[in-house]
Amino acid sequence: MPQSTPKATTLLEAAVKYLETELMPTxxxxxxxxxxxxxxxxNTVRRELELRGAQAEVEHARLVAILGHDGEVEALSVELAEQIRSGAISIDDPALRAHVRQSLADALAINNPKWLTR
Structure with a gap:
C-alpha cells in the first residue's frame, strides 16, 4: 500500500474524534x-486491527506448545477443546490455564479493555 495512504487505524481514530468531540455534544x-x-x-475495530495479528501469533505458539504439533489456529483450538472434553488434557493443566487466561485477556484488550484495569 502506498505510504501516502493513511493507516486504517488513523482513519478510525479521526472518525472517533469527530464523533466524540464535535457531533456528540450537539x-x-x-x-x-x-x-x-x-x-x-x-474503537473495537481499531483495536482489532492494532492487536489481533500479534495476538494470533502468540495464541498459535501457545496451542502448539500445549498440543505438541503445528496446525491452523482454528483447528488447534477445536482439537484442544476435544482433548479437554475427553479428559486427555486436564482442566488443571497449568499451560491450559495460562492459555485460557491469556486468550481472555487478549479478547478483552480488543472488546473492552476497561475490564482489564478493574
Whole structure:
C-alpha cells in the first residue's frame, strides 16, 4: 500500500474524534446513544486491527506448545477443546490455564479493555 495512504487505524481514530468531540455534544437522547454505540464499534475495530495479528501469533505458539504439533489456529483450538472434553488434557493443566487466561485477556484488550484495569 502506498505510504501516502493513511493507516486504517488513523482513519478510525479521526472518525472517533469527530464523533466524540464535535457531533456528540450537539446530540441528545436516542441519537447521542446511537453515536456512542458507533464510537464503541469503531474503537473495537481499531483495536482489532492494532492487536489481533500479534495476538494470533502468540495464541498459535501457545496451542502448539500445549498440543505438541503445528496446525491452523482454528483447528488447534477445536482439537484442544476435544482433548479437554475427553479428559486427555486436564482442566488443571497449568499451560491450559495460562492459555485460557491469556486468550481472555487478549479478547478483552480488543472488546473492552476497561475490564482489564478493574
Amino acid at each position: 446530540l441528545d437522547g436516542y441519537h447521542r446513544f446511537q453515536t456512542r454505540v458507533t464510537v464503541n464499534v469503531l
